[in-house]
Amino acid sequence: MSRNNRRFDLSDRLIHFFRDLDLEQSDAPPAPEAWGYASVVEDWKMPAFFLLRHAVRQGRLWATWSVRSGRRGVYGPRPAVCFTEMPIAAYIEASEIRAAAGEKMGACALVLPKSAAFAAGARPVIYALSSDAWASGTDGERTFAPSALPHQEQYRYVAYDPTKSTLDWTHEREWRWPLDTEPYQEDEDCLPPSSCDKIPGFDLDHQSMYGLGLIVGNQRQADKIIHDILTKVDRNDIGESHYSFIIVRGDIPDWKVLRDHAEMEAVVYENLIDLGQFFSVKKAAAREQRDALHALAAKVEEQTPPPGANHFDEPGGCWLWLKENRHPLVRALIRLDAITINENGRYLIELPEFDADRPLRQRKEMVTALAQQLKTRFGVSASYFSVLGSHNPDHIPTYFDDLVSDPLFYNFNWEDDENDDSDEHVAA
Numbered sequence: 001m002s003r004n005n006r007r008f009d010l011s012d013r014l015i016h017f018f019r020d021l022d023l024e025q026s027d028a029p030p031a032p033e034a035w036g037y038a039s040v041v042e043d044w045k046m047p048a049f050f051l052l053r054h055a056v057r058q059g060r061l062w063a064t065w066s067v068r069s070g071r072r073g074v075y076g077p078r079p080a081v082c083f084t085e086m087p088i089a090a091y092i093e094a095s096e097i098r099a100a101a102g103e104k105m106g107a108c109a110l111v112l113p114k115s116a117a118f119a120a121g122a123r124p125v126i127y128a129l130s131s132d133a134w135a136s137g138t139d140g141e142r143t144f145a146p147s148a149l150p151h152q153e154q155y156r157y158v159a160y161d162p163t164k165s166t167l168d169w170t171h172e173r174e175w176r177w178p179l180d181t182e183p184y185q186e187d188e189d190c191l192p193p194s195s196c197d198k199i200p201g202f203d204l205d206h207q208s209m210y211g212l213g214l215i216v217g218n219q220r221q222a223d224k225i226i227h228d229i230l231t232k233v234d235r236n237d238i239g240e241s242h243y244s245f246i247i248v249r250g251d252i253p254d255w256k257v258l259r260d261h262a263e264m265e266a267v268v269y270e271n272l273i274d275l276g277q278f279f280s281v282k283k284a285a286a287r288e289q290r291d292a293l294h295a296l297a298a299k300v301e302e303q304t305p306p307p308g309a310n311h312f313d314e315p316g317g318c319w320l321w322l323k324e325n326r327h328p329l330v331r332a333l334i335r336l337d338a339i340t341i342n343e344n345g346r347y348l349i350e351l352p353e354f355d356a357d358r359p360l361r362q363r364k365e366m367v368t369a370l371a372q373q374l375k376t377r378f379g380v381s382a383s384y385f386s387v388l389g390s391h392n393p394d395h396i397p398t399y400f401d402d403l404v405s406d407p408l409f410y411n412f413n414w415e416d417d418e419n420d421d422s423d424e425h426v427a428a
Helices: 048-058 088-100 114-120 151-156 219-234 255-259 261-270 283-303 328-335 360-378
Strands: 013-018 060-062 080-084 108-113 174-178 201-203 212-216 243-248 316-322 347-349 382-388
Touching: 013 048, 013 088, 013 114, 048 060, 048 108, 048 212, 048 219, 088 212, 088 255, 108 114, 114 174, 151 174, 212 219, 219 243, 243 261, 255 261, 283 328, 283 360, 316 328, 316 360, 328 347, 328 360, 360 382
Parallel strands: 212 243
Antiparallel strands: 013 080, 013 108, 060 201, 080 174, 108 212, 316 347, 316 382
């Protein structure tokens, strides 16, 4: 930030905030049938924190038309992703005030370096035009004639008329990023997209987005987000410092003191995400833990009788699924490249000690026995994951012991811990 911009009312960051979404409302954007890995959706209502986790996991912010009362809020031929350049302290104050007034402004947010967003194509909006041009269009679309505003810039237009008290959105200090590819188009049957992967948007995982931050309500939410970030780092989707800080609103009682630029930067520094502790395992210690795990597996193989006549011939892959990505055993195996993380975020271990000619169902039972021993020996939660007729861990599983209640692995759209003041941390 330049010297003249170091003021309480300016920021070198942009914020994209999330708000609760009701997909049954007519103005809601098209929602996918499948929300991505480990996303459990059983209602039409999508809490803001669910959407924040989803964006981090998918590495993308969807571009939309911001439809209101059946009309697009984004003009021209391209949908957009919206940001605000309010300083973090001002955003938090505004979100609390507007939430208390029943307005739709979420308190969970992504924070992006302004320079990186600008380099990606984001620009400040244009409030009103010099001419009295009128936008035209059908089916909710609104487009100006190019003589009033070039088509490629129309996504930036926001209506503004200070003579009308209801037509003033300048308080949002908005920026927008336009989609530069084809937006999702509903088919002739108006069916929703089959997968969230079909909905394009702003790439959060691009290496130029280094230095992202997050704002959440409490420590329980922070633990879930850190689990998601660590999974992405372990899969090499992003670098270790791609997400640099996470601010828990509940830990800061008075946001007004953060209007000072230096005070705000101090809070960011105090809330840096330190993933280094998870990558500092010594190789010698890691080998000891790996060898202990495989020794237990060998013992299970030795003690398991041959399959009986009631077992069917079931070829395929069977893995040990370790559930806690911050646990020392998991970190040791990551250090030795001894874990496969499949596309659904499961941490899977090959067990060469188990006879591959055993039926899949029996190997599942053997992995279950091993998981119980690991719980006793290392205190780590584990279970089994298998694929019939394939050794590809990304294929559809046949048997897997799924802890559906696991709040770290799963992102539930019905779970709302925004008002949970518990300071309980997930065990590392």
